[in-house]
Amino acid sequence: MVHTADATDQLSVRRSNLAAVLRQLRDRGPRSRATLAAETGLTRGAVSSLVAELVERGLVRSAGVERGAVGRPGTSVELDGRLVAGLGAEINVNHVSTLALDLRGEVLSRHEVGLDARALPAEEVLARLAELVERTAGDVRKRGAEPVGLTVGVAGLVDRERDLLTHGPNLGWRDVPVGDLLRDRLGPTYPVVIDNEGNLATVAEATPGDPERQDVLVIFGEVGVGGGIVAEGRLLRGRLGYAGEFGHMIVEPQGRRCGCGRVGCWETVAGLRALLDLAADPDDPVRDPDLAIDDRLAELNRRADLGDTRTLDALAQVGGWVGAGAAVLVNALNPAAVVLSGYFAAVGQHMRAAVETRLRDGVLAPDAGGTRIELSRLGFSAAVRGGATRSLESVFADPARVERRATPEGAAR
Incomplete structure (x- = not known):
């Protein structure tokens, strides 16, 4: 007869093993049961039982014959999760x-x-x-x-x-x-x-299972500037969870007053308002808050593509500030990549050169410490x-x- 404590422990172990198999399929893609057993350290019988239960829960489905298998090919399984x-x-x-x-x-x-x-x-x-x-x-x-x-x-x-x-x-x-x-x-x-x-x-940028996205710094720009730090695949929150408020680093002590009440925060020179102020007069449509941000940024990109000097100068100036602030963070953290998200990604093709130049100039380590600049593909949906x-x-x-x-x-x- 199984004691209650033993039954509870067995249930806990099974839940943990179910999670291990499901995460493996998320991180590594479709696998056969034999491959899952080898990668998780579980027996093939245990994996078969776990997969069967995941199927019953609507989380896993058949994915056909495993490609590239050595010896007798096995039927692979993959995430389902449509339910x-x-x-x-x-x-x-x-x-x-x-x-x-x-x-x-x-x-x-x-x-x-x-x-x-x-x-x-x-x-x-x-x-x-x-x-x-x-x-x-x-x-x-x-x-x-x-x-x-x-x-x-x-x-x-x-x-x-x-x-x-x-x-x-x-x-x-x-x-x-x-x-x-x-x-x-x-x-x-x-x-x-x-x-x-x-x-x-x-979290959206740090793709599970992608080794190139396990040590990254994400800088998200919109009206404000914020972001986060991922180290060895884990989001760093700080002591009380307030890490990532990059936009309120003081970078220009004699500059503009920020919405937080202080003067010279990074977002006052790198946020969307700073770019729009530099790129257009107050009556310009790109300064109209009733116009969707995507449309306003598309118009700035159009002007930059046509070689408009004011637009290009504004993008270069703000890009320089983005790079200068990023350099401070890279000196402290040395991530594999700085991912520019939000509005930075939308206009990134015209801003990137200025960001990279200021980053290289501001980081002590040679070649910016090996940190690369990437543009998010998620934009404002990140x-x-x-x-x-x-x-x-x-x-x-x-x-x-x-x-x-x-x-x-x-x-x-």
Whole structure:
């Protein structure tokens, strides 16, 4: 007879092994059971049992014959996950947005609404966001999937224990209980977590299983400047979770006053406002806050492509400031790459040379310490995608939280 403690330990071990197999498929792609056994150190019998359970939970499916196998080829399995979805959301100065991903990272739904968050009460902004979340969750359910969680990125300092935005300088918010207000509107359907948008953008950029993205510094630019640090594949949050507020490094002590109240913060010379002020007069359409950011940046790129001197000079000047601030961070952290995200990526082809020049000039180590500059392919969607990715992590940590279903036709056996 098995004692209760022993049964509990066995259940815990099985949950851990389920997670190990599922993460291996996420990080390494389709594998045969034999390959999974060799890579995880589990027996082939154990792996077969674990795969069968993951199939029953709708998380794994057959992927055909394993390619490149030595000896008798085996049938490989891959992530399925069409039955679960992670929800991400973002609150920024100019918009609220949502996105849903399935377990394979495929986008199931995406919505965005432009608004002036500074001009509206926080409760109204969160009400608008809650409407978008419910719309996104509805899209997911129409596809036969079920949301497993919501992670919301906010521009500012977040107390993650209390889901509280303690200070959002560009939003003009202080001590806003974002988590509680959203839960009141959404109900207890799935867990709701609040995080800093820069951290979530970093999560989206640090691709699991990609060795080139395990030591990176992500710099996310919009109205403000933020980001995050990934070291050996792990997001560094700092003692109280406030790491990554790069935009408030003082780089020009006699410069412009920042939204945080101090003078000369990095975002005052590298944020989107700085670029627009340099590139256009106040009555120019690219300075119109009612025009979508993507459209405004597309117009700046068009002008730069045509060789407009003012636009090119503005991009070079701001790019120089981006490189100067990045150099400070690279001297301290020596990452493999600095990933420019947000608006930096949108205009990066015209800014990159200036960023790289100032980076090389500002880093003590030769050749910038081996750090390369990369442009994000996610753009403004990085933070909301990182939120959805973070929500799915609960499934990768414990696949058993997803209910068993009848084995689907054509599933791995």
